[in-house]
Amino acid sequence: METQPAKKLDSPYYDIVIVGAGPVGLMLSTCLARWGYRIKHIDNRSEPTPTGRADGIQPRSLDLLRNMGLKSAIMAHKPARVYEVAFWDPPKNGNGIVRTGTWASCPSFIDARYPFTTLLHQGLIERVFISDLEKNNTKIQRPWTITGFKTDEKENPEYPVEVNLKHVDGTAEETVRAKYLFGGEGARSFVREQLKIGITHKDPIAHVWGVMDGVVKTDFPDIKMKCTIHSEHGSIMVIPREDNMVRLYIQIASSTDPDFNPRKTATTEEVQESAKRILQPYSIEWERVEWYSVYPIGQGISDKYTLDHRVFLGGDACHTHSPKAGQGMNTAFLDALNLAWKIHAVEGGLADRALLTTYEPERKSVAESLLDFDNRYAKLFSTKPSADTVEAASGQSKDQADDNDFIRTFKESCEFTSGYGVAYGPNSLNWSPEHSAKSPLIHPKGTKLRTGRIMINANVTRVVDANVVHLEQEIPLNGSFRIYVFAGKPSVTGQALKDFAKNLSDKRSFYGAYQRSDLSAVSHHDHLNPHSLFFTIATIFSAKRSSVEISRDLPELLARYRDLVYADDKWDRQVPNATAAAHAKMGLDEEKGGVVVVRPDGYVGVVASLVEGSGTVDALNEYFSSFTTKKLGEARSQL
């Protein structure tokens, strides 16, 4: 990539030093390695996570892994899939437990491609990333740790961060310089401590939990489901796993206990006995215990994610919470993804350094929502519901079940826990009426796409090979903004498309201003970034596939992305009467279309009408001008 610094392979200079090879560090490393950055990645463990730890991949994260081409490697391990959650409580009369309801873990209103949680041992997930990293010549240096760092932009403006590293046994040391340092070392982050960034604890209520992975023999009917079980004898959460395993979270102590001690512990046998009592009248015996751990639930959030926009934190270093909602790894992935593409946009030369200031507010607000959710969820989970709520929840109908506080909280949280609820607030990237881009073409009436939210899923037919594909997956995670030209009917939008292409090719447009310098050397097989490394364009016609002729219906600039031209001709149950279901799902006019700009991480940036003349590109120039290094198009003259 022309816009990136030459790799200095024999020097101690790196684009980034990443500390910690858990989910957050690995996601960051994997993205940046693919995009050509030079990475020093260390971890103080001598090998990846052997057992236990996080294991829930939420629907949105599975989309992301697929977008990176890593989903099939994950699924090859045959993970368990959680489609529903069952609630068990004491019966109104009598002893033991009864099922009081079940609920889809990712209900159909979310319209997820993969409406289930994927459960797989964290070590296997880590290895999928490590293997991808190695393909990009990046190897985790183990077992190494960080001993110090400092940032001085004056001393070395290009590589302002100096980092001191050493082998954990003290036999070797290294000092390297980097543009960035990332602390992804988990809750006890050295980087965070050195920066003297505090943790704000959200909730005084505390619980001590035991977690046990193993193979059991039981007549409990929902052992392959995710279950929350409350009984007279305590509470358990059941999580199915790969290879006939099951994970049990068992409450050992609560701050509401008269003799509460957050350091209370319990042996494997004690926890197993406790599980047996809670599950009565069902029996449970362990054939094998793979992993067992006891921990207090601490809920905290880092006050800052960065001080100088050179040294960043992410993942558990920024937010700790109960693992039971399965959010830790997923939040870590999205922290890293958010930072990765912004570093790429800045270091690649597209965006002002100020873009990096959007990382903390975007991700901290998600962490706050997570803690708020976790807090309510954990509190409910640890509190035996009253006989009344149990009775209300015992009804078979959904409406009756709604009366149970616990279940209602759970339902409200489905969108959040699936990962589809992540909503980034208005800023330069996520258009709102307060954005500096004021074109009246922005956010046309009727659009169902919400800026700062994930793009809506849709099936379309690829024109060149008639393959039926998932539109939202067609542009891989290549660090580029995704420009979806919903082109309506070719007979209606012909001139608008020509004008769009003509204005794009203007050197003052966002597109023309950031062309590749190696244009003539690009292979004709490259249909993702033929003109610019920062933009990939897909065109979707409201037409039958067989009626679309790329060379006739698209101007040359758009036709260059010929593998990314689609016919919106697949029926969709969500919009059964639409002739162009993808247009309809996005809320765009089925004849006139519209242009959707999606950030490299899949969140909608801005939507504009597709019109004849320069208006559409002008509107996008205004949008991009708010964070690009060059001022663009008409916006330039206004500034």
Add this chain to the structure above:
Amino acid sequence: METQPAKKLDSPYYDIVIVGAGPVGLMLSTCLARWGYRIKHIDNRSEPTPTGRADGIQPRSLDLLRNMGLKSAIMAHKPARVYEVAFWDPPKNGNGIVRTGTWASCPSFIDARYPFTTLLHQGLIERVFISDLEKNNTKIQRPWTITGFKTDEKENPEYPVEVNLKHVDGTAEETVRAKYLFGGEGARSFVREQLKIGITHKDPIAHVWGVMDGVVKTDFPDIKMKCTIHSEHGSIMVIPREDNMVRLYIQIASSTDPDFNPRKTATTEEVQESAKRILQPYSIEWERVEWYSVYPIGQGISDKYTLDHRVFLGGDACHTHSPKAGQGMNTAFLDALNLAWKIHAVEGGLADRALLTTYEPERKSVAESLLDFDNRYAKLFSTKPSADTVEAASGQSKDQADDNDFIRTFKESCEFTSGYGVAYGPNSLNWSPEHSAKSPLIHPKGTKLRTGRIMINANVTRVVDANVVHLEQEIPLNGSFRIYVFAGKPSVTGQALKDFAKNLSDKRSFYGAYQRSDLSAVSHHDHLNPHSLFFTIATIFSAKRSSVEISRDLPELLARYRDLVYADDKWDRQVPNATAAAHAKMGLDEEKGGVVVVRPDGYVGVVASLVEGSGTVDALNEYFSSFTTKKLGEARSQL
């Protein structure tokens, strides 16, 4: 497996000797290795197919590969997927070629799970099987060849076949004894020649074709589609491939040429020049040629597939034809699968040896259909259609396109080429009114399942974990008959299910008579073959998942298969008004259900009503009695 011979690891005694490690040999070997048989598998090539050869996996074959757990390994190579075929012909007026129509390669009326052809280099497909074989301790011995064999049941009734093998360079020889010998060595089969089995050639018309795999640069718009192109300058078929490659089949000579010579050949350059002329006005240049070959199309079928039911033939040894319809490998797979499970049923002790006599008629009739199809298809493809048919086909509507003889033949053949059209005729396995089983409960009115045809696809919800699954894939290729108990409404069928289970457990039933002898040693995690190695039972209720309680709604025998209990509660577009879509698709009563017996290879054997009393099991006993070693139930007293 108790019913199988102990493996004699140090002896020259094998269950089977397989000659040839192409698709047919590998499929046979893979099945039998998984089921515990001892295999000597040789191939005269020193490594798997390096380039070229067959590469089309049809929809039904992809189902099969998935059923074997091999689909994801195939798809990991990112094969091309053909959803549509485009037809190009000379325009009515003027020169060059125009697209005269397109047609789905697997139209929606077929209801395939994967309505596309998967295109991948044969060597990659072979390696997927080889890797699976190695997991089952079976290794191909290369490069070795067969030099002779003889069968003598009197001399050695247990291992009647003696086979002589040698290293291709003559440095080593081996003589081994086996129960079976399989010749899967391709068109020039040594085994077939030794048996003096002739080939019947179906059609005197002959063509010489060149086939070229490579990477091209072209402005031909359908280069990523499957295309048949007729022009004034000759004919081409275009087949997309993985890694931006394309395969071109180019006609070099035809018996209708005045100077026809079946040994005519052409250089790479000549074929490329010919392709350039045919594709005018489009341009085409080769960046790389991976493989090139010239061959005459010979259409022939072996007169016999076996003489003694000890030495068998399959794959190209039995049928040769044009490769253009992409049927060779798929037919080979199904030859092998058909034989594999029958050998297992006989050697495992379930079926009379006479079962093996069904192999030849079942598979030879499929080969005859294939040659008939290939003959018509190749003839049409090699003949430039008249201006009239081109004109008729030029119309956009399907009905007009029907008037083109070529397109009509193609459309009629879609079901056949997808693999879903394979129909085995009536015999002991495929019930018909002529079958010895005469129970009036068999083949209840309304059933849409056709004996000898593949089971119909359906989505259902698995009760234990609420996963939405593909019912037809839930029982893997484990060599067992699949007993699908469509159980209707629990409130209606309660007694019928109890009676069904009670009669199954009778020692004289097909199920009770073939129980495992190691019953007490079976792991409680085994939900496929807990009682018998020859039968796996799945139960599907016409009910919402949350309303099904396995321990309450199923008798103990059926509940033992708890991972194979389903709720028929998913909506299906094919039967939009059904409350129980799977029942409805099968044509079974949504309240009373019915029992479907599917052969181990996925073809429907018999369907019976589910009734109170012994009638249902009696009917199945009659069915199974026609080929099992023991006479069963009521049938026993009648014989």
